[in-house]
Amino acid sequence: MPELPEVQTVVNDLQILAGDHLTGFWTNWKRALGSMSPSALEKKIKDTKIIAVRRMSKFIVLDLSSKESLLLHLRMTGKLILNDQGSMINDQKNANKHLHHKFFLKNRGALEFHDIRKFGTIKLLPTSEVVLKNFNLGMDPLAKNFTTSALSKIFTEHRNKPIKNLLLDQTLISGIGNIYASEILFDSKIKPSKKAGDLNVGEIKSLHESIKKILQKAISLRGTSVSDYRDGNGKKGSFQKVLMVYKRNGQKCKVCGTIVEKSVMSGRSTFYCPACQN
């Protein structure tokens, strides 16, 4: 599941595209484009230069010389892989059944969008409109404005909600998904079901530190490949090796030996150690 660390890893891998030019686009799943037709998209991006590759929340953003930006969202199973051998001809019919979109490049073959479950999306918007508030997204947890007091304010405004639900709410904090929500809460020893308003100052400070620490550690380990996620070169990350609770229900807590438990919150699996987390 690509979350902030996975998207950042892909963005880092794709920095090499800055300065290259887009020469074409191919898709076999136009639903991912929303209302825009594949031919309209191709016409708009053809022969533009890629100025920058960056992350906005869980979006991968390619800023183009046309003053427009491509917004790619991997959702559940999307993979964005640079294929230096990628050709203009779609010869992948049988070779790669999950390859659904290709951005052809002048100097580097093609940028391939693979997507098993086809939830991924592609948008093209004016670069000036690519800001968090236009997408109803909350602050980025790695941005400078994500301070302890900003986090505290969110918890005060949503005091009756379970803390885990707030971490997953993209309109409040954007970038944390289900894997890191559980891992972050374990790191700060807070029970996922604890109400936001019941956290004391020390717990809020600890949680703020854990959010940044876990996300940064996951970036340094190039993401979590628990199932489909791959980096910009098609390789696995390694954070799955250091998961403390996610998908470890029934196994011993790596800290205290108590059996890790699983519950469901807002329809999402939640993992925690009943002894370490209060």
Add this chain to the structure above:
DNA sequence: AATCGTTCCTGATAGC
């Protein structure tokens, strides 16, 4: 007006 449930999809796995 917030909150809940459903939907989009396919593959892995469980259970019979």
Add this chain to the structure above:
DNA sequence: TGCTATCAGGAACGAT
């Protein structure tokens, strides 16, 4: 063995 049912979860959307 082979079938069907269930689950995985990001985000948009409809329903309550």
